[in-house]
Amino acid sequence: MPRQGLKRRTDGITVAERSGTGTSGGTGNNSGWWRTFNDKFVVEERYMEPVARKGLYRTAAVLMVIGMLLFGAALAVVLQSGSGPTTIDEASRTWLLTLRSEPLTGVMIFLAVVFGPIGLPIIVLVVNVVWGFMAKHAWRPIVLAAAMLTGVLISQIILQIVRRSRPPVDLMLFGPDSTFSFPSGHVLGACDFLLVTTFLVFSRRENHRAAVAGFVAAGVGVVLAALSRLYLGYHWLSDAVASVALSLLILGAVIALDTWRTARIPGERITGELSRADAPGD
Secondary structure, three states, rough: OOOOHHHHHHHHOOHHHOOOOOOOOHHHHHHHHHHHHHHHHOOOOEEEEHHHHHHHHHHHHHHHHHHHHHHHHHHHHHHHHOOOOOOHHHHHHHHHHHHOOOOHHHHHHHHHOOOOOOOOHHHHHHHHHHHHHHHHOOOHHHHHHHHHHHHHHHHHHHHHHOOOOOHHHHHHHHOOOOOOOOOOHHHHHHHHHHHHHHHHHOOOOOOOHHHHHHHHHHHHHHHHHHHHHHHHHOHHHHHHHHHHHHHHHHHHHHHHHHHHHHHOOOOOOOOOOOHHHHHHOO
8 A cells, every 4th residue: 555545544534434435334424424524613622731721620620519519508598498488588589679660670671581581592592603603613602502401401300399489479570470489590591601601712712811801791690680580579599599509510510521522731632623723733
C-alpha cells in the first residue's frame, strides 16, 4: 500500500468509512453518517491549563452540594409545615401585598409571561436555532436544551410527590391556578435558562470581568422571575428557594459534563474536526 494510503489510515477513519461506504448493511451507513455529523458539528473541544480544569470540576461539585443542601432544607421545612405555608412564607407574602400597585402589577405580569410555559420555550427554541446556525459546534445548544428539559422533568416529578397547595386563589392577580406549588416551574425554568446560558457563553472567553457581569445580570433575572411569581400570588417563598436550589444542582451537572466533554489539557488529543482548527499546534 502507498505511503499516502498508510498515512490516511493511521490518522483515523478514512473518508470512505466516514461516509459509510465500504461497509455492509444499513448499520454501517448509519454509523458512518452519525460519525461524520458528530465530528463536524457536535464535538467541541478546547485547551486549558490543568489547574483551570480542576477548578471547573471543583466549582461543579460545590454548586451541586449547595443545591442539594438548600433543596433538602427547603423540602424539610415544607414537609414539617404539612405542605402549608411557613412563617417566612407568610411574612414574605404579607410584605409583598403592601407593595401591590397597578404599574408594578403590569411589570410583574410581563415577567411572568416571558418566563412562563409559553414565552420561555419560544425564547429557548429561538436561541437554540440561532445559536446552532451561527456557532461552529452544536454541543452547547444541545446542552442548553437538555438542561431545560431536565428541569421540567424534575419539577413535574417533585410537584406530584410533594403536592403542596398554592396561596389562596383570591390573591392571584393573573387568573386562578389550582395546580401544585412546590417547586416553582417558572422560577426553575428562568434559573436554568439564565445560569446555564451564561456559563456556556462565558466559559469560552478569557474576559473574567465580562463573565462576572454576565452572572450578575443572570442573578438579577433570577430574582425578578422569583419576585414576579411571589408578587402575583402564585407561589410561596420556599417554592422559589427550592427552584433556585435545583437550578444550582443542574448548573453544577452541566459544568461537570461540559468540562469532561470539551476541556482538554496540553498533550491530550483533539478529535473534533472543527475543534482542530482552534487547537494550538502540537
